[in-house]
Amino acid sequence: MQTFTDAYRFRHVLLALTSKQLKAQYRSMSLGFFWALLNPLVMITVLSVVFIWFFGQGAEHPARVVVALIPYNFFTYCLTGCATSITNNSSLVKKVWFPRQILPLSIIVTNIVHLGIQSVLVVAVLVAFPTPGHILGLQLLWLVPLLALLLGLCVGIGLLSAALTVVFRDTQYIIQSTLTVLFWMSPVLYDSGGRFAGPGRPGWVEPLYYLNPLAGLLDSFRRVLFWGASPTPLALGLATLGTLAFGALGIRVFFRHEPDFADYVK
Amino acid sequence: MTLAIRLRDVSKSFRLRHRSPFLARELLRAVMQRPTRVEVFWALRHVSFEIRAGEAVGVIGHNGAGKSTLLSLVARTARPTEGELEVNGRVAAMLELGAGFHPDLTGYENIFLNGMLLGLSRREVAARLESIAAYADLGEFLDTPIHTYSTGMRARLGFAVVAHVDPDIIILDEVLGVGDAAFQDKCRATLTRFRAAGTTMFLVSHQPSNVRALCERVLWLDQGRLVADGPTEDVLARYREASQQLATRTAAARPAAGQSGTTPGS
Ligand SMILES: Nc1ncnc2c1ncn2[C@@H]1O[C@H](COP(=O)(O)OP(=O)(O)O)[C@@H](O)[C@H]1O
Numbered sequence: 363m364q365t366f367t368d369a370y371r372f373r374h375v376l377l378a379l380t381s382k383q384l385k386a387q388y389r390s391m392s393l394g395f396f397w398a399l400l401n402p403l404v405m406i407t408v409l410s411v412v413f414i415w416f417f418g419q420g421a422e423h424p425a426r427v428v429v430a431l432i433p434y435n436f437f438t439y440c441l442t443g444c445a446t447s448i449t450n451n452s453s454l455v456k457k458v459w460f461p462r463q464i465l466p467l468s469i470i471v472t473n474i475v476h477l478g479i480q481s482v483l484v485v486a487v488l489v490a491f492p493t494p495g496h497i498l499g500l501q502l503l504w505l506v507p508l509l510a511l512l513l514g515l516c517v518g519i520g521l522l523s524a525a526l527t528v529v530f531r532d533t534q535y536i537i538q539s540t541l542t543v544l545f546w547m548s549p550v551l552y553d554s555g556g557r558f559a560g561p562g563r564p565g566w567v568e569p570l571y572y573l574n575p576l577a578g579l580l581d582s583f584r585r586v587l588f589w590g591a592s593p594t595p596l597a598l599g600l601a602t603l604g605t606l607a608f609g610a611l612g613i614r615v616f617f618r619h620e621p622d623f624a625d626y627v628k
Numbered sequence: 629m630t631l632a633i634r635l636r637d638v639s640k641s642f643r644l645r646h647r648s649p650f651l652a653r654e655l656l657r658a659v660m661q662r663p664t665r666v667e668v669f670w671a672l673r674h675v676s677f678e679i680r681a682g683e684a685v686g687v688i689g690h691n692g693a694g695k696s697t698l699l700s701l702v703a704r705t706a707r708p709t710e711g712e713l714e715v716n717g718r719v720a721a722m723l724e725l726g727a728g729f730h731p732d733l734t735g736y737e738n739i740f741l742n743g744m745l746l747g748l749s750r751r752e753v754a755a756r757l758e759s760i761a762a763y764a765d766l767g768e769f770l771d772t773p774i775h776t777y778s779t780g781m782r783a784r785l786g787f788a789v790v791a792h793v794d795p796d797i798i799i800l801d802e803v804l805g806v807g808d809a810a811f812q813d814k815c816r817a818t819l820t821r822f823r824a825a826g827t828t829m830f831l832v833s834h835q836p837s838n839v840r841a842l843c844e845r846v847l848w849l850d851q852g853r854l855v856a857d858g859p860t861e862d863v864l865a866r867y868r869e870a871s872q873q874l875a876t877r878t879a880a881a882r883p884a885a886g887q888s889g890t891t892p893g894s
């Protein structure tokens with residue numbers, strides 16, 4: 363509890379660090395906030411060209427990918443940013459006391475701003491490209507718990523990776539390789555919906571797949587935003603459990619080692 | 629009289645690792661039940677003392693004696709490995725020149741960051757901004773990023789912020805004695821004013837003149853142990869004597885190494 367009131371007392375520091383990061387990322391580029399859109403825009407262009415023209419996918423494919431790609435990007439930016447958030451501020455951590463969770467949290471807040479900007483793009487793509495379902499509907503309310511789960515997952519894994527990076531030098535490399543695997547283990551470029559049914563597919567494959575909480579979350583985002591439907595209970599249920607587990611683990615590991623961070627950083 | 633700082637049998641150890649740990653290897657060793665051996669270095673051993681509110685206490689000792697470690701425990705950037713530590717009141721610590729400054733931010737932005745890290749709210753910093761700027765007396769340099777500042781300029785800015793936070797306890801680690809003579813006088817005047825106002829002071833300084841001018845009591849650390857705790861003049865005299873003896877012994881050891889001796893009789 364103390365940890366949360368501490369963080370609240372230092373909220374001004376959190377905001378200052380966040381605005382510093384946003385400024386550092388955008389100041390040098392005259393494109394300004396447009397930069398946040400550039401990466402996903404390039405991705406969408408490539409997707410349209412490659413998948414629609416070369417692979418003969420339907421015109422709805424960019425929309426199908428974008429609704430999962432943007433949350434996936436949010437996750438990876440949070441994870442890689444949080445991982446180095448303590449070690450990149452070693453002089454601060456060594457010489458000044460403040461609630462250390464401020465550092466990873468400011469990375470997450472920075473990325474929430476990016477996500478806000480990029481959601482404009484999601485809307486644009488959903489308008490510009492056809493989708494199979496009626497998107498405007500009550501199922502959009504699912505976005506509230508879905509975004510909360512995504513945020514919880516990012517906070518949990520962010521705190522965990524920040525603490526591990528302080529102690530273990532190779533954490534960053536492990537994260538990089540894990541992310542490569544995770545990209546293909548999660549439904550970003552493909553739609554996992556309905557692929558688990560059918561002859562020759564044992565029943566345990568689907569729950570196993572959704573043990574990756576990101577898989578369940580991205581699948582649910584796509585169900586809501588692309589198919590205009592509610593998330594499947596299995597995907598959403600396991601994603602919730604996974605988020606709670608990672609959240610608890612991250613908070614536990616981080617706050618257990620937080621008072622000793624200064625002894626480790628260089 | 630209320631207690632500001634109390635240490636009871638406090639020890640602090642650091643793990644010395646010859647190789648920095650890798651997560652992959654540690655996990656493997658954990659699985660194979662072969663824990664890594666770590667060498668432990670005790671930087672502080674069984675240190676006990678109490679400082680009453682309003683006291684001004686200096687810490688002396690050779691390099692590596694554990695002075696900075698002791699101050700970092702009181703400032704909360706590190707925690708004791710053993711023993712009990714109690715600190716009552718708002719602490720403003722300057723454990724290093726320019727601690728809590730971000731090189732890319734301007735002087736003004738750093739005043740905000742530093743002030744908020746020392747526990748002020750944004751509004752409180754804003755209210756004191758003019759006074760802080762006047763104290764630092766850096767003119768238009770306050771608008772430039774502080775990586776362009778000299779050491780003395782950084783000291784000015786850092787001290788200007790600390791001088792404006794009204795702490796109950798002020799902790800300084802070898803930050804006096806930087807900057808020009810006029811600024812040093814200003815620092816000393818400020819600290820004297822703090823003392824008169826009842827602020828507890830806990831500081832490390834290599835200049836006996838500073839210790840004498842500011843502290844009524846001195847702690848002498850040697851190899852992590854508290855070897856003396858008493859009135860300033862007494863402890864300084866004993867320290868000087870011990871240092872001279874050490875110098876004499878070192879000088880006496882030289883002829884034995886084969887050189888012609890000009891050793892004073894011992
Ligand atoms: N993070 C650390 N890891 C390992 N050893 C450390 C660390 N910090 C300090 N030490 C060791 O602890 C001892 C005391 O250091 P310090 O308190 O900085 O001495 P002083 O300030 O009196 O010169 C030194 O021998 C130093 O090498």
Ligand SMILES: [Mg+2]
Nearest residue numbers: 695696697801
């Ligand atoms: Mg020192």
